Amino acid sequence: MTKFDLNDDNVVVIIGSGAGGGTLANELAQKGVKSVVLEAGKRFDLSDIENDEWAMFQKISWLDKRYSGGGWHGAVNHPTLPAWIVKGYGGSTIHWAGVALRFKDFEFKTRSTYGEIDGANVEDWPIDLAEMTPWYEKAELKMGVTGRTTGMPHLPWNNGFRVLAEGCRRTGRSDYRSGPMAINSVERDGRPACQQIGFCMQGCAIGAKWSTMYTELPRAEDTGNCEVRTDAMVLRIEHDDAGKVNAVVYADSEGNQHRQKARVVCVAGNSIESPRMLLNSASAMFPDGLANSSGQVGKNYMNHTTGGVYAVLPEKVHMHRGTSVAGIVGDEVYHDASRGFSGGYYLEFLSLGLPFMAAFLEPGNTGWGRSVAGALENYDRMSGVWVLGEDLAQERNAITLHGSETDQYGLPVPVVSKTPHNNDYEMTAHMYETSAQIYEAVGATDVYELPAYPATHNMGTNRMHADPAKGVVNAYGQTHDIDNLFVSDGSQFTSSAACNPTLTIVALAIRQAEYIAQEMNAQNI
Amino acid sequence: MTIRFHRRGKEKGGSAAMNRRMFLMTTTLAGVTTNAMLGSASFASSAVLDEAQGASLLRMIQDIYPHPDVLQVSHYEAIAATVMKNAEADAATASGLTDGLARIDAKAQELFGTPYTGIEDPDAREGLLRHFQDEGFFQGVRWTAYFGIYDNKEVWPLFGYEGSSVEHGGYIDRGFSDITFVPEGPTLEERMADVQA
Ligand SMILES: Cc1cc2nc3c(=O)[nH]c(=O)nc-3n(C[C@H](O)[C@H](O)[C@H](O)COP(=O)(O)OP(=O)(O)OC[C@H]3O[C@@H](n4cnc5c(N)ncnc54)[C@H](O)[C@@H]3O)c2cc1C
Ligand code: SF4
Numbered sequence: 001m002t003k004f005d006l007n008d009d010n011v012v013v014i015i016g017s018g019a020g021g022g023t024l025a026n027e028l029a030q031k032g033v034k035s036v037v038l039e040a041g042k043r044f045d046l047s048d049i050e051n052d053e054w055a056m057f058q059k060i061s062w063l064d065k066r067y068s069g070g071g072w073h074g075a076v077n078h079p080t081l082p083a084w085i086v087k088g089y090g091g092s093t094i095h096w097a098g099v100a101l102r103f104k105d106f107e108f109k110t111r112s113t114y115g116e117i118d119g120a121n122v123e124d125w126p127i128d129l130a131e132m133t134p135w136y137e138k139a140e141l142k143m144g145v146t147g148r149t150t151g152m153p154h155l156p157w158n159n160g161f162r163v164l165a166e167g168c169r170r171t172g173r174s175d176y177r178s179g180p181m182a183i184n185s186v187e188r189d190g191r192p193a194c195q196q197i198g199f200c201m202q203g204c205a206i207g208a209k210w211s212t213m214y215t216e217l218p219r220a221e222d223t224g225n226c227e228v229r230t231d232a233m234v235l236r237i238e239h240d241d242a243g244k245v246n247a248v249v250y251a252d253s254e255g256n257q258h259r260q261k262a263r264v265v266c267v268a269g270n271s272i273e274s275p276r277m278l279l280n281s282a283s284a285m286f287p288d289g290l291a292n293s294s295g296q297v298g299k300n301y302m303n304h305t306t307g308g309v310y311a312v313l314p315e316k317v318h319m320h321r322g323t324s325v326a327g328i329v330g331d332e333v334y335h336d337a338s339r340g341f342s343g344g345y346y347l348e349f350l351s352l353g354l355p356f357m358a359a360f361l362e363p364g365n366t367g368w369g370r371s372v373a374g375a376l377e378n379y380d381r382m383s384g385v386w387v388l389g390e391d392l393a394q395e396r397n398a399i400t401l402h403g404s405e406t407d408q409y410g411l412p413v414p415v416v417s418k419t420p421h422n423n424d425y426e427m428t429a430h431m432y433e434t435s436a437q438i439y440e441a442v443g444a445t446d447v448y449e450l451p452a453y454p455a456t457h458n459m460g461t462n463r464m465h466a467d468p469a470k471g472v473v474n475a476y477g478q479t480h481d482i483d484n485l486f487v488s489d490g491s492q493f494t495s496s497a498a499c500n501p502t503l504t505i506v507a508l509a510i511r512q513a514e515y516i517a518q519e520m521n522a523q524n525i
Numbered sequence: 526m527t528i529r530f531h532r533r534g535k536e537k538g539g540s541a542a543m544n545r546r547m548f549l550m551t552t553t554l555a556g557v558t559t560n561a562m563l564g565s566a567s568f569a570s571s572a573v574l575d576e577a578q579g580a581s582l583l584r585m586i587q588d589i590y591p592h593p594d595v596l597q598v599s600h601y602e603a604i605a606a607t608v609m610k611n612a613e614a615d616a617a618t619a620s621g622l623t624d625g626l627a628r629i630d631a632k633a634q635e636l637f638g639t640p641y642t643g644i645e646d647p648d649a650r651e652g653l654l655r656h657f658q659d660e661g662f663f664q665g666v667r668w669t670a671y672f673g674i675y676d677n678k679e680v681w682p683l684f685g686y687e688g689s690s691v692e693h694g695g696y697i698d699r700g701f702s703d704i705t706f707v708p709e710g711p712t713l714e715e716r717m718a719d720v721q722a
Contacts, residue, residue: 151721153717154716199691316685316704354681358671362529365664366655366658369651372528377595448528448531
């Protein structure tokens, strides 16, 4: 395996090996650009994957100290787990379920579409769907997304989704499908077809689902142009007297510090760690943190407006058999102010195993007793959805550094604050009611509302904006303040859209790789 | 306060099912709590709890996740044994537990004039325990019960959960799409046509 010297100042240093960082590393490697990927977590491979919800949570989650703040229920019920993401080779693409949806055109233009919204900080992206379409296609080909781009059929429908789909049909809906998913429905790209194992979110043991763990990262390493260093937690990014970044300091598994020189630095640590790194890299020249002249680093934290709805059907469903997110309902993804909220939402069938169902049906200290136990006795007759809709950017929703407490690396602990906007309350009420009606159309007896889970979709904390005073990065993820410092993950999102973020993260990373290679060749960076 | 029903269906099977459950909860389990259980070796040998407290603990675990039609008393006894083992291994846990159980009994005396295990109405017992649900000892017992039931591979089949499938080649040939009360999904040809149109 290739190894680069710590003093090699010609390398691109990529921080994080998930959807953004892993993709960028492989794209650059294929173009002959040399990079070092620094990944805080361990190296994993397919043999680490188990069909066990808690075992995988314990094995791969980011469990370093972190606090929930703000007015969401999680500040009480998940006080140290605001988000559920992975720490390891492959990042959250080990956990992810594979839903690969594109933004709608209006979702890039939320400010123009919704107008100004009280209490929110809604803006337009500096790019639109027409600009992104070719990059979406590249991402779909790379990841192997079922649908027209690849020609791979969507997956067969499992029991849980068939129930949901029939409810949709009976309530006059038409946009319900078992895709697009970044899961092979046929053998493709050296990976097998989905065997309906279930446990997609615990990692796909056979590699049918796309993950940088067994696609982008090994391919990047195989070129000889990329070195992935695991157990390498970045502590800070350094810069020279001219204000260009030139090195990254990280700690290895023994806590020893190393300093890797760099020509370009790309931050892809997911939306909590990425702004945290920039804030932790404050210096005399950049007292508020790197790339933070706008004051927007860490602000506008978005996940999604979410909840779960589980219905008890008259007969057995066995929802756990097969693909975890087996189908998607898109009928509610449009903007219509008369619904009482801005933006739209998806309903995604989502099976939970008994352990997670029992933990999340009624999270927190109150989740026990006769009604919870009684509901769980209906487990094998349940079908359910994860509802997810647009979450508006708000300045108060932010990643901040704890004033006194530090983690095992000596870095201030991040505090992740999230308080729903009125828009969220209106939207969730609508989501719950729509889902209940769909399930009641197929005979549901009981319908349960589950509050938001710890965030798996994190966005917006280093957002893109054409105006350097309103955002952190430009349309290529390049920071407005420092030419050779990039943001390569979901933290660059200007709006959250209703859809799951990863396809867009990957598409942006492919596009960014082109730009970085071009700018390096032109000696601009 | 507890689980959020969006809409709650009418209790199926009417009062008969409910009555059976009430019967089991108020009689069978209560009976077991004070009779069969006390003979069980794991409890008798506890260094932390006396017999009455052992009975309270078992009753509490049953009240936290009552599944009289699904689980055996032995399932609950195994959980109680784990709680006691943890308490034996850690003095703070032990005193938290004995103190907590004592306060539950005191509250039961105050409200109902009987020890906790003497309260016959399961709703009343649950209501009593709700006073303590934010306390460490209670949540300790609660999570031990949670893992002993819902994360217990031996118990899963009783709830119709089949768990790991990779060793069986997935669910692809094991009923992932076998229900009959809703239509089948589209065929491969239809799904192909959908993406090629
Ligand atoms: C259970 C689950 C289900 C999901 N399902 C879907 C889905 O169906 N569809 C979808 O679109 N999205 C889904 N997601 C979200 C998706 O996984 C993320 O959007 C995506 O992986 C984010 O990519 P990223 O590059 O920003 O971060 P990640 O993929 O999280 O990668 C970040 C990496 O950076 C590393 N890192 C962080 N800080 C440092 C540091 N200081 N030094 C070194 N390394 C660091 C982390 O260890 C991690 O490996 C899901 C997520 C989860 C958890
Ligand atoms: S259902 Fe398919 S994608 Fe999901 S884990 Fe199983 S084989 Fe992998």
